[in-house]
Amino acid sequence: MTAKEIRQAYLKFFESKQHHIVSSAPIVVKNDPTLMFTNAGMNQFKDIFLGEAAAKYPRVTDTQRCLRVSGKHNDLEEVGIDTYHHTMFEMLGNWSFGDYFKKEAIAWSWELLTEVYGIPKDKLYVSIFEGDEKEGLPRDTEAYDLWKQYVPEDRIILGNKKDNFWEMGDTGPCGPCSEIHVDCRPDDERAAVSGKELVNADHPQVIEIWNNVFMQFNRLKDGSLQTLPAQHVDTGMGFERLVRVLQNKASNYDTDVFQPLIQFISQKAGIAYGADEKTDIAMRVMADHIRAISFVIADGQLPANNKAGYVIRRILRRAVRYAYTFLDLKDPFLNQLVPVLAEQFKGVFDELSLQQDFVQKVVLEEEVSFLRTLATGIQRFESYTKKQAEFLMSENAIDLEKPFEDAWVYSILKDQMVISGEFAFELQDTYGFPIDLTELMAREQKWNVDMDEYHISLQKQKSRSRAATAVDTGDWITVHPDPETEFVGYDDLEIETKILKYRQV
Ligand code: ATP
Ligand code: MG
Ligand code: MG
Ligand code: MG
Numbered sequence: 001m002t003a004k005e006i007r008q009a010y011l012k013f014f015e016s017k018q019h020h021i022v023s024s025a026p027i028v029v030k031n032d033p034t035l036m037f038t039n040a041g042m043n044q045f046k047d048i049f050l051g052e053a054a055a056k057y058p059r060v061t062d063t064q065r066c067l068r069v070s071g072k073h074n075d076l077e078e079v080g081i082d083t084y085h086h087t088m089f090e091m092l093g094n095w096s097f098g099d100y101f102k103k104e105a106i107a108w109s110w111e112l113l114t115e116v117y118g119i120p121k122d123k124l125y126v127s128i129f130e131g132d133e134k135e136g137l138p139r140d141t142e143a144y145d146l147w148k149q150y151v152p153e154d155r156i157i158l159g160n161k162k163d164n165f166w167e168m169g170d171t172g173p174c175g176p177c178s179e180i181h182v183d184c185r186p187d188d189e190r191a192a193v194s195g196k197e198l199v200n201a202d203h204p205q206v207i208e209i210w211n212n213v214f215m216q217f218n219r220l221k222d223g224s225l226q227t228l229p230a231q232h233v234d235t236g237m238g239f240e241r242l243v244r245v246l247q248n249k250a251s252n253y254d255t256d257v258f259q260p261l262i263q264f265i266s267q268k269a270g271i272a273y274g275a276d277e278k279t280d281i282a283m284r285v286m287a288d289h290i291r292a293i294s295f296v297i298a299d300g301q302l303p304a305n306n307k308a309g310y311v312i313r314r315i316l317r318r319a320v321r322y323a324y325t326f327l328d329l330k331d332p333f334l335n336q337l338v339p340v341l342a343e344q345f346k347g348v349f350d351e352l353s354l355q356q357d358f359v360q361k362v363v364l365e366e367e368v369s370f371l372r373t374l375a376t377g378i379q380r381f382e383s384y385t386k387k388q389a390e391f392l393m394s395e396n397a398i399d400l401e402k403p404f405e406d407a408w409v410y411s412i413l414k415d416q417m418v419i420s421g422e423f424a425f426e427l428q429d430t431y432g433f434p435i436d437l438t439e440l441m442a443r444e445q446k447w448n449v450d451m452d453e454y455h456i457s458l459q460k461q462k463s464r465s466r467a468a469t470a471v472d473t474g475d476w477i478t479v480h481p482d483p484e485t486e487f488v489g490y491d492d493l494e495i496e497t498k499i500l501k502y503r504q505v
Contacts, residue, residue, distance in 0.1 A: 003243045003257045006117075007063055007092070007348065010237070013112050014061035014094045017104075022057075024064045024349060026299035027088065028308060036308045037067040037296070041093030042213075042234045048097050049173045049215060049232060055097035063239060064091045065295055065349060069311060076315075076436075080285035080322075083244075083251035084207050087315060088292035090239035098230030105212050105233045106146045109180060113210075117246055123183050123190070126151055129165050129176035130158035136225060137165060140176040143214070147178070166213045166234075173228065175216035181208050182245050209245065210237040253284050257344075261287035264340050269327040282326035289319035290337040290363075297359045298351045303366050314434040316363065317370050321437060324374055332367035335360045370432055377431030381441060384423055392416050410446065417446060421453025429461070 001009070011021050025044035029035045035043065041064040047053035068075045069087050078085035096105070113119045126147050131139030139158075147156050159179065167174035183190055184205040215232040217225040240252040247255050253262060265283045266273045273283055296312045297303075303313035316334070323329040338360040342353040352359065389404045392413050402409055419442050427433040439449050 001117075001246055003239075003255060004348070006243050006246055007090070007239060009116055010092045010112070010242075011061055011063070013116055014059075014108075017059070017094075017108060019059040019061040019094055020057040022060045022062045024062055024090075026351075027065045027067050027295045028299040028301040030300070036070060036311065038064060039066050039068050039071070039073045040064070041066070041091040041236045042095070045095060045097070045234070046168075049168070049234075058097050058099035059095065060097075061094040062092075063348070064093060065089075066091050067292055067296065069292070069315065079288050080281045083204060083253060083284075084238070084241050086240060086252070086288050086291070088288070088295055092237040092239050092242070094233070094235050096233035098232060101231050101233060102143055102146055102214055105214070105235065106143065106150075106178065109210060109212060109235070110150045113180065117242075119182065119245060121151075124151065125155035125157060125181050125183065127157040127159040127164055127179045127181070129178075130160060132161045132165070135161065136223070137161065137176075140164075140178070140214070143176065143178045166215075167219065171219050171221055173215045173217070173232075174219050174225075175214045175231075177211050177213040179208050180210040180212070181206060184245060184250075205250065207241055207245075208238075209241045211235065253287065258284075258287050260340055260344060261290065261337055264337060265323075265327070268333060268336070269323075269329055271327060278326050282322040285322045286319050286327075286334065286337070289315050290334055290341060293319070293334075293363060294338055294341055294352055294359050295349070297362050298349075298355050302362060310434075313366065314436060316366050317432065317434055318437055318440070320367055320370050321374065321378075321441075324371075325378070330371075332364050332371060334367055335364035338363060373431040377427055377433050378441075380431065381427065381433075381438070384419065385445060385447060388417075388419070414446065417448060419447050419449045421450040421455070422457050424449050424454045425457035425461075 015021055025038055027038050029038055029043070032046075038044070041062065042049070044064070045055075045060075048055045065088060067088050068085075075085040076087060079087055094105075094108070113124065114121055128143045128147065129137070129140040131137055144156060163179065164177050165174065166177050184207065185203070213234040213236075215234060216228060218228050219225055240255065240257050243255045243257055244252045249255050252258060262273050262283050265286055269279070269283075271279050271283075273280060293312055293316050296308070301308045301312060303309050303316060305313070319334055323333055338352075339356055342356040342359075345352050390400065393400055393402070393404065393409070396412055396416075398409060398412065404410075419438070424433075424435060424438045427438050428435055435449075435451075435454060442449050
């Protein structure tokens with residue numbers, strides 16, 4: 001099955017179960033100050049779950065474009081390194097608003113995966129919520145008993161609150177969830193392990209594809225749980241992962257979702273995909289990032305120096321630097337991927353092909369502007385680390401003839417290999433290197449960045465500005481408007497989350 005057919009089959013299947021097919025919401029969230037980008041299919045239905053809006057249809061299904069580069073869900077660092085976390089991905093979903101519940105949801109996921117898609121039953125295993133006594137949360141025995149009809153018991157794994165209980169925030173709708181995983185290891189390898197050992201979350205060929213959330217409770221301010229009068233189902237399946245499973249590939253990037261992009265990059269760079277791990281990662285990162293960049297721009301958010309616009313600028317600069325350093329693509333290139341992508345998404349998300357020229361032009365301009373300072377910035381970075389390395393060697397009385405990369409030298413110097421925050425700030429201020437790009441470059445050469453010092457430098461330069469206090473509470477951040485606050489800088493590692501920290505004045 002092609003990716004297009006797989007997507008279509010999902011929607012058709014749920015349509016045959018009386019679901020109304022709805023459109024994806026934009027990836028950029030404009031009317032919710034607590035969420036910057038859509039990070040799950042259910043976002044557009046938040047008000048229904050909160051009881052603040054009525055559902056138009058009791059059952060709906062769609063494919064939602066999502067972005068996970070900030071807040072609770074930040075997968076940016078995995079992208080390109082592993083083969084199944086993307087910045088932008090599609091989440092297939094089906095919902096019941098006070099209509100069907102666990103019995104139908106479980107039966108239909110099983111029917112779809114094994115009968116429509118034909119995934120061998122012995123490759124699937126599921127997880128259910130084990131309960132949490134301390135938090136007063138019961139085990140989901142109902143889901144366990146339902147799964148038992150389809151799956152041998154040693155393939156029903158008990159999961160903890162972190163993986164198998166969903167909540168929107170500290171209060172509000174919440175409930176247990178049941179995940180479905182596929183073990184894509186070769187048959188003989190799979191046969192050698194028993195059910196319980198399948199929970200090898202780190203194995204690159206054992207991947208979670210689908211999450212079924214059962215919104216069963218309402219958590220009150222005092223922490224107690226109330227059973228919701230109308231219970232809901234919210235499911236999300238990673239489309240690119242599903243395609244990988246059905247096309248029998250070892251990586252999402254080997255499917256027809258990503259291959260057109262990868263092939264285009266590989267041709268332009270004159271380097272075969274698969275030739276080398278470093279160039280492969282660079283190609284995967286670019287193929288991934290251009291999707292995020294293009295859809296965010298198409299949905300109305302231009303690259304900028306703050307907020308959502310800065311998130312997208314950072315992702316773009318990250319991609320440009322991968323192309324420049326590892327694929328030797330020194331001229332603007334990323335923008336050429338926009339037409340390739342637009343072609344792929346015709347008839348799925350037409351927003352892109354309809355604005356293809358505009359999106360391409362924006363990306364091109366961004367590339368041109370960053371490429372003006374990129375080379376000098378990289379040179380500055382290289383000469384800084386070289387000088388620091390020499391300094392550390394002589395400080396530690398190490399023979400300068402020894403290569404700095406030597407394992408023994410590294411074992412002695414590793415704790416001292418710190419890039420000053422002031423220098424990181426200079427790279428940002430003068431050469432437009434977002435801090436996470438500097439951190440990434442540092443990490444590649446086993447250096448750390450002094451983030452405390454970086455923040456001090458940043459604060460020194462920041463002018464006073466007024467805004468809001470943000471508290472991270474889960475899938476959404478709660479924003480309390482407070483005029484008596486002053487901006488003092490971005491939150492450490494979460495600069496991308498735009499969770500700004502403010503100090504009372
Ligand atoms: P994982 O544990 O793999 O990070 P998750 O538990 O964070 O996934 P959910 O929030 O349950 O993911 O989202 C529902 C589905 O969306 C997942 O089962 C997975 O198939 C898919 N998914 C989640 N994050 C990504 C991502 N970054 N890229 C591609 N697909 C994803
Ligand atoms: Mg995750
Ligand atoms: Mg998970
Ligand atoms: Mg999950």
